[in-house]
Structure formats: structure tokens, C-alpha cells
Amino acid sequence: MKRALIIIALFLGVSRLSVAQGEQNLVQAAMEALTAATLSDAQVAQLSRQAVVEMDAKNPVAGPNDPYTLRLNKIVSRHRTVSGLPINYKVYMVPDVNAFATADGSVRVFKGLMDIMSDSELLAIMGHEIGHVVNKDSRDAMKSALRRSAVRNVAAANSGVIGKLSRSQVGGLVDGYFGASFSRQQETEADDYSYDFLKRNGYSVMALATSFEKLAKLNGGNQSNKVTAILSSHPDSKSRAERVRTRARRDGLAK
Ligand SMILES: [Zn+2]
Numbered sequence: 001m002k003r004a005l006i007i008i009a010l011f012l013g014v015s016r017l018s019v020a021q022g023e024q025n026l027v028q029a030a031m032e033a034l035t036a037a038t039l040s041d042a043q044v045a046q047l048s049r050q051a052v053v054e055m056d057a058k059n060p061v062a063g064p065n066d067p068y069t070l071r072l073n074k075i076v077s078r079h080r081t082v083s084g085l086p087i088n089y090k091v092y093m094v095p096d097v098n099a100f101a102t103a104d105g106s107v108r109v110f111k112g113l114m115d116i117m118s119d120s121e122l123l124a125i126m127g128h129e130i131g132h133v134v135n136k137d138s139r140d141a142m143k144s145a146l147r148r149s150a151v152r153n154v155a156a157a158n159s160g161v162i163g164k165l166s167r168s169q170v171g172g173l174v175d176g177y178f179g180a181s182f183s184r185q186q187e188t189e190a191d192d193y194s195y196d197f198l199k200r201n202g203y204s205v206m207a208l209a210t211s212f213e214k215l216a217k218l219n220g221g222n223q224s225n226k227v228t229a230i231l232s233s234h235p236d237s238k239s240r241a242e243r244v245r246t247r248a249r250r251d252g253l254a255k
Contacts, residue, residue, distance in 0.1 A: 039143060039146070041103075041136075041139055044103050044139045044142045044143060045103050045104040045105075045139075046104070047142060047146070048102040048103035048104040048106075048138065048139075048142050048177070049102075049104040049106070051102065051142075051173070051174050051177050051178070052102050052104065052106040052108070054174055055108065055174075055178065056090065056108075059092040059093075059094055059108075060092065060093040060094065061090050061091070061092060061093070062090070062091035062092070062093050062111075066091070066093075068091040068093065068111060068114055069090075069091055071114065071119075072089055072091050072109060072114070072122075073089070074119075075119045075122055075123060076089050076107075076123075076126070078201065079123075079126075079201075082127075082130050082134070082197070083130070083134045085105045085130070085133060085134060086105050087101075087105045087106075087107055087130065088105060088106050088107070089107045089108075089109070089126075090106070090107075090108050090109075091108075091109050091110070091111060091114065092108055092109070092110045092111065093111045094110045094111055094112065095110075095111060095112040095115075096110045096112045096113075097110065097112045097113045097116065097215070097218065098110040098112065098113055099113050099122075099125050099126060099129055100129055100178065101126070101129035101130050101132060101133045101138065102133070102138055102177075103133055103138040103139045103141075103142055105133065107126055107129060107130065109122065109126065113125065116214060116218075117211055117214065118207065118210075120198075120203050120204060120207035121207045121208075121210055121211035121214070122211075123197075123198065123203060123207065124194050124198060124203075124207040124208040124211045125194075125211050127193065127194030127197040127198060127208075128190045128191060128193070128194040128208070129190070130193070130194075130197070131189065131190035131191070131192075131193025131194055131197070132182060132186065132190045134193060135186065135189055135190060135193060137182050137186045137189075137190065141177055141180035141182070142177050144176070144180065145173050145174075145176030145177040145180065146173060148173075148176050184236075187236075187240070188240075188243075191208065191240055191243070191244065194208050195208055195244060195247065195248075199251075199253065204253070204255070205244065205247075205248050205251075205253050206244075206245075206248060206253070206254065206255070208241075208244045209241040209242075209244040209245045209248065210241070212237040212238070212240050212241035212244065213237070213238070213241045215237040216237035216238040216241065
């Protein structure tokens with residue numbers, strides 16, 4: 001079994017050295033992935049962290065002195081911890097209009113999104129993505145991806161006969177996690193989380209509405225496929241913007 005677990009670690013982009021260093025925890029988390037239906041939040045966070053490590057390795061990450069990093073750091077300077085969750089932020093120098101947050105508290109913002117959004121709109125979008133983490137949507141997405149990718153190995157693991165995990169199965173875990181789409185209710189709740197986050201911190205809640213309206217406009221226009229990433233996982237931008245505006249009017253915050 002241990003061999004298969006290390007194969008998982010390697011496919012998730014971990015070096016042999018770090019596998020050795022973190023072996024105990026990683027083996028424990030991956031064992032759960034293979035053999036058990038129940039995973040602790042800490043184990044899900046750890047696997048999510050490994051998935052982000054792979055994403056970071058695949059994408060050009062802006063350096064510490066890059067203007068995009070400096071801008072993002074300034075925007076999030078008050079928000080290194082959100083709802084008790086420590087967040088680490090990075091910029092991908094990729095033209096896609098996209099951002100995501102993962103169950104371990106990693107937030108990744110794409111250059112293409114930063115190019116079209118104001119600072120407060122970026123906070124609104126990051127607030128929404130962090131909302132998925134705080135609301136445990138991201139945890140559930142990882143669990144679901146694990147079930148789909150590992151299910152065929154469970155029987156072999158339990159019988160002590162480990163067939164090798166194919167690259168596509170492990171790739172399926174990472175793709176399944178990052179490709180997860182949330183339910184309409186989860187999206188609404190993440191919107192509400194962002195609204196409350198903006199309100200609580202003294203920002204204009206209208207940034208949430210205008211960010212959605214920008215996305216809706218891109219969606220309606222004849223744009224390149226670089227702008228579709230966040231839209232495919234977040235449909236109905238226009239109606240969601242209207243919902244935010246309605247709530248803001250009711251709260252006397254529509255200005
Ligand atoms: Zn969402």
C-alpha cells in the first residue's frame with residue numbers, strides 16, 4: 001500500500017525529499033483517500049495543499065516583487081486571516097479571467113482577472129471564493145473528486161493487492177477538484193458570504209454586483225476563450241448581480 005501512496009504523492013507534484021519529510025502525514029491522508037469514506041477536514045486540507053502545489057508548479061507564479069504581487073498584497077493586507085482561516089495568496093501570470101480558493105486556504109488570482117477588476121471588485125471575488133472554503137464547499141469538492149478518482153482502487157487497497165494508480169486516475173483527482181462546479185445554492189451562499197465580508201470590513205458591497213456585471217458583459221461579448229474559466233463555473237452572473245443590488249438597496253448600501 002505504501003508504494004501506491006508515494007506514487008500519489010509524486011503525481012501530485014511533491015519531490016521525493018518533501019515526500020520523505022511529510023511522509024507520515026501524507027501517507028495517513030492518502031490512506032484515508034484510498035480506503036475510507038470519511039476524511040477529516042485536516043486531511044482534506046492537506047490533499048488540497050498538494051493539489052495547489054501542483055497547480056503552482058504548472059502555472060507561472062508572479063514573483064514577490066512583481067507589480068501584480070505587490071498590488072494583490074496591498075489589497076489583501078488586512079485579510080491574511082479570514083473567518084479564522086489563514087490565507088496564502090498568489091498571482092498566476094496567465095491571461096485567463098479566473099480565481100480560485102482551495103480547502104487549505106490558498107487563493108490564486110489570475111492576471112487576466114486583475115487586469116479587468118478594480119481592487120474592491122477583486123476583494124469581492126476573492127471573498128466569494130473564500131466563502132466556498134469557509135462554507136466547506138471546497139472540502140466537499142475534494143471529497144467528491146477523491147471518491148471519483150480513487151473508487152476503483154479501494155477494492156484493491158482493501159484486499160492488499162495494489163495495482164498501480166494510473167496517471168490519469170491521479171490527474172483525475174486534481175482535475176476533478178479544480179473542475180468542480182458548485183450548486184446554485186452553494187453559489188448563492190458564497191455570494192452572501194462575500195457580501196457580508198465586504199460589509200463587515202467597510203467596503204462597498206456594490207463591488208460584488210459590478211464584478212458580476214463585468215463578467216456577464218464578457219460572457220455576452222465575443223471574447224476569446226481566455227475569459228471563460230470563471231464564467232463556466234459561475235453562470236448567471238447577471239441575475240446574481242441583480243440579487244446583490246436588491247439586497248444592497250434593502251440594506252441602504254446601494255451607492
Ligand atoms: Zn462560486
